[in-house]
Structures are given as structure tokens and as C-alpha cells.
Amino acid sequence: MSEKIVKVTLVEESEKRQEDRSINFAHLEQLTSRLMEVEKLLEEFKAKLSDAEAELKEFKNKSPLEKRFSELTGNTFKDLTPELEQKVKTLQAEVENLTSERGRLRNEILTGLSNVIMPVETDGLVETTEEETFFKFRDGARYPNITAFLKKEMKFGNxxxxxxxxxxxxxxxxxxxxxxxxxxxxxxxxxxxxxxxxQIPKPQQTPIPQPPLESPPSEAEMEENIASIFKKAKKRLAVPT
Incomplete structure (x- = not known):
């Protein structure tokens, strides 16, 4: 019974240490340093793989001619196809392993960043100028690798x-x-x-005077105008005798 309790306690302590480690900025600095090394190696092996594939393709294209030429000249033809194919397979495996390692490291870094605690000074070493406030990392520490990762991958700090x-x-x-x-x-x-x-004050424009509005005709004037219109109409319609 006590043995089981001890085992459970050890697991909990191990998990706690792992959790503390995941948010430790210094540990993230180490992880990003390793990530950069892996990425550099990955690019190198990708270049080697590309060269090996090109070499294999070139040999396969010219091997029939070289083989026939060797036969006609009495020389021994050495078929390099198996050797070159094995070289390509080996490099492919290296690229796959490095790609997997890069993904693992990146995920571990992101997991740590999801609970990260920034180890910056809060008093004393905070530098303030007219235009900015600079929070230094504690104990004069520098973190160039995780800083580069944050700027490149997370667009943080740019x-x-x-x-x-x-x-x-x-x-x-x-x-x-x-x-x-x-x-x-x-x-x-x-x-x-x-x-x-x-923001320049606009000059005041002089208003253009408008002609006065004519007052509408009175009712008597309207009746007189209508009577005049009818009278003129009768004259035009009158039949001469």
C-alpha cells in the first residue's frame, strides 16, 4: 500500500517538475537553440538529398549508353544504381528524422510559451526615457534564440x-x-x-443675394385672370357672320 503511494507521489513530482520546466524561459532558450541546429542540419540534408537524386537520375539516363560502350570496348561496366539508390534512401530517412525532430521541438516550445512567465525586472533596473520603458531580463540574462523564435514564428516583439x-x-x-x-x-x-x-481656417464666403419671391396672386386677381382667359378663348372660337 505504501509502495503504491510512493509511486503516485513520484509521478506527481515528476509532472510538476516538467510543468515548471516547460514555462522556464532559460529552458525555452535551450530548446530554440536546439531547434536552430536541427533546422540548419535539415537544410543541409535536403540539399544533399537533392544532389543525390539528381546524380541517380543522371546515371540512369546515361547508363544504357555507358554499358553498351563498355561492352564494345571490352571494359567492365560498373552499375552504380543500387549504391546511389541506397544513398538516396539514407538521406531521405535523415530528412524525415530531422523534420520530425523539428516538429517535436517546435511543439514543445509552443507548449512552454502557452504558460510562459517572462523573467523581467519589475523594479530598479527598469529604464524609462521620454519615449519608451525598457524592462530588462533578470540578472542580466540574455535570450537571443527564443527572442529570434518569438519574432519569426510568433511575430511578437517586432x-x-x-x-x-x-x-x-x-x-x-x-x-x-x-x-x-x-x-x-x-x-x-x-x-x-x-x-x-x-486645420487652416476656411475663408467666409459672402452669400449671393437672392431675388425676392413674388407674392402669390389674390383670389380676386385669379378670378379676373380666368375671366380674361375665357374671354380671349371665346373671341378665337367665334364664327364670323
Whole structure:
């Protein structure tokens, strides 16, 4: 009975340590370092695999001619097909293993990030300037690998693109490519000009005088006009004798 209790306790402690480890920023730094190594190896093996496949294809295309040439010249033809095919299979297995390892590491990193605690200073070493507040990592630690992962994979920590001005000049933040920075600056200047133009007081326009409206005819005038119309109509319709 006591033995079972001890086993349960050990499992719980192990799970607790694993949970603590998954949200430890230093551990995530190690995982991303390993991930970068795996990704580098994966690219190298993909290139080797591509070369091996091309070599195998080329040999298969020219082997009938080379074989016949060897027969006609009395030389021995060495069929490299099995050797090249085995080389391709070996490299394919390496690529598959590295791809699987990359996925495993990435999932472990994401699992850790889902419960991550950022180890930043909250007092003392917080740097504040006129335009920003900088929270340093505790104990002067640096995390270049997990930082790169967060920026690339999670789009976290990338500076927003904006234009700021100070007495020394204008700074485009978030862009390092000149053409893109120039485009952003042009848009900012155009926006500034439009905003300034919109705030210029508009000149008051002199109203154009309108002719006075004629008052409608009175009832007596309307009856007189109707009688006149009928009288003229009778004259036009009268038959001459």
C-alpha cells in the first residue's frame, strides 16, 4: 500500500517538475537553440538529398549508353544504381528524422510559451526615457534564440512601423530597407500636409443675394385672370357672320 503511494507521489513530482520546466524561459532558450541546429542540419540534408537524386537520375539516363560502350570496348561496366539508390534512401530517412525532430521541438516550445512567465525586472533596473520603458531580463540574462523564435514564428516583439521626429532629424522605426523607409516617410509627410491643410481656417464666403419671391396672386386677381382667359378663348372660337 505504501509502495503504491510512493509511486503516485513520484509521478506527481515528476509532472510538476516538467510543468515548471516547460514555462522556464532559460529552458525555452535551450530548446530554440536546439531547434536552430536541427533546422540548419535539415537544410543541409535536403540539399544533399537533392544532389543525390539528381546524380541517380543522371546515371540512369546515361547508363544504357555507358554499358553498351563498355561492352564494345571490352571494359567492365560498373552499375552504380543500387549504391546511389541506397544513398538516396539514407538521406531521405535523415530528412524525415530531422523534420520530425523539428516538429517535436517546435511543439514543445509552443507548449512552454502557452504558460510562459517572462523573467523581467519589475523594479530598479527598469529604464524609462521620454519615449519608451525598457524592462530588462533578470540578472542580466540574455535570450537571443527564443527572442529570434518569438519574432519569426510568433511575430511578437517586432517594432511597429512609425515615424518619429526629434531636433536632430526624422526616424523611421521598424524598417531597415531604405526604399520601404522612404515610402513610409513620404506617406507620413503627405499625411502631415493634409492634416495641416485641413486645420487652416476656411475663408467666409459672402452669400449671393437672392431675388425676392413674388407674392402669390389674390383670389380676386385669379378670378379676373380666368375671366380674361375665357374671354380671349371665346373671341378665337367665334364664327364670323
Amino acid at each position: 517594432p511597429p512601423i512609425y515615424v518619429t521626429i526629434n531636433p536632430e532629424g526624422i526616424r523611421v522605426v521598424g524598417l531597415t530597407e531604405r526604399t520601404a523607409a522612404v515610402k513610409e516617410l513620404v506617406n507620413a509627410i503627405e499625411s502631415l500636409r493634409a492634416k495641416a491643410a485641413d
